[in-house]
Amino acid sequence: YKNKNQRTSHGASANKKLPPGPSRLPIIGSLHHFIGTGTLAHRAISNLARRHAAPLMYLELGEVRVVVASTPDAAREIMKTNDIAFASRPWIPSVRPIMSTGAVGLVFARYGVLWRQLRKVSVMELLSARRVQSFRGIREDETSRLVAAVAVAASSPHGEPVNIGRLAATATIDSTVRSMIGSRFERREEFLQTIKEATMLISGFTLHDLFPSSRLASLFSGAASKMLAVHHKAFELMDCAISQHREHQTVSAGGAAKDGEDILEVLLKISKEGGLDVPLTIENIKCLLLDLFSGGSETSAATLQWAMSELMRNPRVMQKAQAHVRDKLQGKPTVTEDDLPDLPYLKLVVKETLRLHPVLPLLIPRECMEECEIMGYHVPKGTMVLVNVWAIGRDPKYWEEPDVFKPERFEDGKIDFKGTDFEFIPFGAGRRMCPGITFAQANIEIALAVLLYHFDWDLPGGVKPSDLDMTEEMGMTVRRKKDLYLRPIVRVPPHSATE
Numbered sequence: 001y002k003n004k005n006q007r008t009s010h011g012a013s014a015n016k017k018l019p020p021g022p023s024r025l026p027i028i029g030s031l032h033h034f035i036g037t038g039t040l041a042h043r044a045i046s047n048l049a050r051r052h053a054a055p056l057m058y059l060e061l062g063e064v065r066v067v068v069a070s071t072p073d074a075a076r077e078i079m080k081t082n083d084i085a086f087a088s089r090p091w092i093p094s095v096r097p098i099m100s101t102g103a104v105g106l107v108f109a110r111y112g113v114l115w116r117q118l119r120k121v122s123v124m125e126l127l128s129a130r131r132v133q134s135f136r137g138i139r140e141d142e143t144s145r146l147v148a149a150v151a152v153a154a155s156s157p158h159g160e161p162v163n164i165g166r167l168a169a170t171a172t173i174d175s176t177v178r179s180m181i182g183s184r185f186e187r188r189e190e191f192l193q194t195i196k197e198a199t200m201l202i203s204g205f206t207l208h209d210l211f212p213s214s215r216l217a218s219l220f221s222g223a224a225s226k227m228l229a230v231h232h233k234a235f236e237l238m239d240c241a242i243s244q245h246r247e248h249q250t251v252s253a254g255g256a257a258k259d260g261e262d263i264l265e266v267l268l269k270i271s272k273e274g275g276l277d278v279p280l281t282i283e284n285i286k287c288l289l290l291d292l293f294s295g296g297s298e299t300s301a302a303t304l305q306w307a308m309s310e311l312m313r314n315p316r317v318m319q320k321a322q323a324h325v326r327d328k329l330q331g332k333p334t335v336t337e338d339d340l341p342d343l344p345y346l347k348l349v350v351k352e353t354l355r356l357h358p359v360l361p362l363l364i365p366r367e368c369m370e371e372c373e374i375m376g377y378h379v380p381k382g383t384m385v386l387v388n389v390w391a392i393g394r395d396p397k398y399w400e401e402p403d404v405f406k407p408e409r410f411e412d413g414k415i416d417f418k419g420t421d422f423e424f425i426p427f428g429a430g431r432r433m434c435p436g437i438t439f440a441q442a443n444i445e446i447a448l449a450v451l452l453y454h455f456d457w458d459l460p461g462g463v464k465p466s467d468l469d470m471t472e473e474m475g476m477t478v479r480r481k482k483d484l485y486l487r488p489i490v491r492v493p494p495h496s497a498t499e
């Protein structure tokens with residue numbers, strides 16, 4: 001056994017104190033602490049950090065060194081004080097073969113000129129408030145379809161329960177994809193399946209990722225070749241999305257109403273104009289598109305589903321939110337984005353949902369680019385760094401009654417998720433912070449508003465609110481394990497059902 005607070009044994013780092021953490025065994029490191037716990041990583045890591053009183057904790061997952069930050073102070077030291085040192089992403093062995101082909105998007109790009117370029121284009125051009133605003137018509141159209149689909153179920157003789165998570169996901173995914181390529185993706189289901197497969201492989205927990213130097217592990221897991229196969233499939237789908245985009249443009253040019261520039265159009269234009277520090281290749285464009293598709297849709301869909309789940313579990317909050325929307329809208333036929341600024345309570349509901357259910361509970365892993373001292377401990381170069389935002393959002397030192405869903409806690413407007421209040425960082429912070437906050441907020445708020453405005457909701461089968469199953473499942477994001485089925489009752493009839 002190695003003891004906690006053990007000094008490192010790696011060359012120049014020798015004699016420097018590593019953060020505390022659980023005991024480690026030869027070869028497997030700390031992995032035995034995770035086996036048989038039956039708990040998802042963010043919960044298991046949170047339990048370990050608490051047991052070892054380790055705001056900054058050191059683990060070895062197989063051969064991989066990992067440091068986990070579990071308090072706002074630790075997160076601040078990493079993502080603010082030492083932001084540049086932690087602004088890279090690790091290329092775990094499963095993704096390395098793909099990245100080595102040059103197929104680098106934004107999410108996994110190493111810190112450097114290419115990342116800076118892609119980041120700048122994304123923040124300034126693709127996901128800016130102005131651009132997000134230009135997709136308003138798409139969002140309103142998709143949410144009116146959502147309302148229409150729910151209304152159909154509500155009008156069935158026995159009041160059919162609807163799979164609200166799935167319907168809301170369809171609305172956010174279609175809205176995202178339309179903003180990207182101008183129309184709904186013909187191969188949406190196939191694409192979602194591919195993303196799901198890819199994200200299982202890049203979770204970093206394959207044998208090959210944990211024991212990168214073992215040829216046997218690499219052979220057994222076959223992860224690299226599976227990853228390449230998924231990557232080829234994803235690229236084939238992106239080619240298809242690009243051709244679909246071209247066809248759509250031809251149709252639009254032929255007289256059909258046009259929504260304004262979509263994201264792919266902007267990217268192709270920027271790449272053609274040139275004058276960039278690093279040329280934007282078609283490969284980069286496909287990767288970036290893939291990142292935005294996948295980063296943009298599942299995260300928002302999962303958040304919406306958690307919001308509805310918490311509202312069902314907390315009838316007081318549900319009634320207050322519904323009364324708030326109906327009061328403000330005063331019988332208007334439907335909610336438009338003009339109404340959203342008048343619905344502050346809804347924004348608080350979204351915030352509280354993200355506090356209790358940050359869909360990326362450990363953010364996206366960072367990599368330490370140069371050895372650093374954090375909270376008096378040594379973090380060696382090359383260490384993978386995770387920030388447990390799930391644990392931070394439930395820390396009783398910072399949150400009163402942390403397990404209670406209480407949107408009012410944000411009422412004074414002092415705490416926001418923009419990356420400066422380290423007790424609440426569901427979108428991360430610093431240079432690698434999520435660039436899609438405005439895009440996500442827009443999609444989530446309008447969908448939630450229409451669901452609460454038009455309908456009341458019941459749990460089918462006589463389930464009591466407090467008994468609603470909230471079990472999590474880890475996919476690309478932490479989502480509900482079981483789909484959320486609810487029975488809708490129309491309160492404000494939708495004025496016109498689209499299709």
Ligand code: HEM
Pocket residue numbers: 106107108119127291292293295296297299300303358359360363364365426427428429430431432433434435436437439440
């Ligand atoms: C509720 C919705 C969302 C949540 C909770 C979320 C959360 C996150 C988090 C935690 C990170 C990592 C931040 C870090 O390392 O500090 C991230 C990165 C990223 N997100 Fe989001 N996100 C959401 C929606 C979106 C949307 C709508 C888009 C785009 C349309 C998007 C695009 C990205 C991209 C491209 C990155 C990588 C940025 C980089 O590495 O430089 N996200 N997101």
